Amino acid sequence: MNIRTVCLAILNHHDATGYEIRKLSLEGEYSYFVDASFGSIYPALAKLEAEHLVTSREEVQSGKPPRKVYSITEAGRIAFRDALRQPPQKDQFKSEFLLIAMCAPMMRCEDLSRTIDIRIEQLQAELDIIRNASGEFQTPAGAWTTRYGRTCITTSLEHLIKHRHELEEMAIQPEIQPVAEAAE
Amino acid sequence: MNIRTVCLAILNHHDATGYEIRKLSLEGEYSYFVDASFGSIYPALAKLEAEHLVTSREEVQSGKPPRKVYSITEAGRIAFRDALRQPPQKDQFKSEFLLIAMCAPMMRCEDLSRTIDIRIEQLQAELDIIRNASGEFQTPAGAWTTRYGRTCITTSLEHLIKHRHELEEMAIQPEIQPVAEAAE
């Protein structure tokens, strides 16, 4: 999934500036697809314009820098439709967390617990993003996608909360100091 | 999650050649983390060796090309442990399929159905990989990771099977030809 196609996808259902596209790709309904940075979006838009797949108009605003609003052209819609039709490449679910989980026995319990906490927070943050996206006007297809995402993330979160202790038990337990005798 | 760390992770629990590391990253228990190609693995291993984090020995085989078997060193184990301890970067779940789902209304029903079929096959293939990985000798942590992965993928698959028709109804329905009158 390259930036180019994502730009077309977003412009396909509403006009937007490069700045807005980045926000959508990080926080909005499009965050499942990419995390795009300015350094990739602006050149992609410029290239799409050169190919006449999008057009742009400058909107001068008082107080703020002028916005360059892009719109998709008919040729762009066709190009996008064609891109959609060809078989999608394999979804990728890459998790650094799982690598850490797999190596639990070589971690100190406190480090592992902290890592799990962070992971839980990340999953909750993703659910928040989805909840916010659901609030906005959405197409039925957008709503379907949102429900799908929510289901997957919720399952992941619940499994992690339910089974984290099993993993934590595998970590290196802090040696109980024999100073305990002093308490007697 | 860079290739370098993945090589260390694999070598951390058994010796391997570059060729084997690639297979593990594509099909084995490590497929959650990367899909690494030769072009990245061999240079990574060479660099790790130059840094004394791994060592290698050549094993001549009859009939087959000689294997270069890598082992992790004590310094490598320490470097890996340190890498594990720092907070993991956000997991990424990037799905081209979801982008297509979001655009269901602009697709022909047959194309959409085909895409969903492919996606289901992919998910089933991933489950097969996990099932095979479970069969092998595994550490408890490996088993935990495997269960986690299986839970997430199973949920995804079941949701998709259960709700695919809702999405398919949104696609462009093939126009019913008024030739139907002929049947009367």
Added chain:
DNA sequence: TAGGCCATGTAACCGGTTACATGATTAG
């Protein structure tokens, strides 16, 4: 006999990120 598997490695390329340059406005 064609294609796949084993096995290692290099070079060209490319898609992306990071950091930089610029600058006004607004909220804390």
Added chain:
DNA sequence: CTAATCATGTAACCGGTTACATGGCCTA
């Protein structure tokens, strides 16, 4: 007064992929 938000864009860099080079053995 500081930090964040709005807003666009470029240049250097980097981590990876793709394709190439090489070659024997085994299976269909």
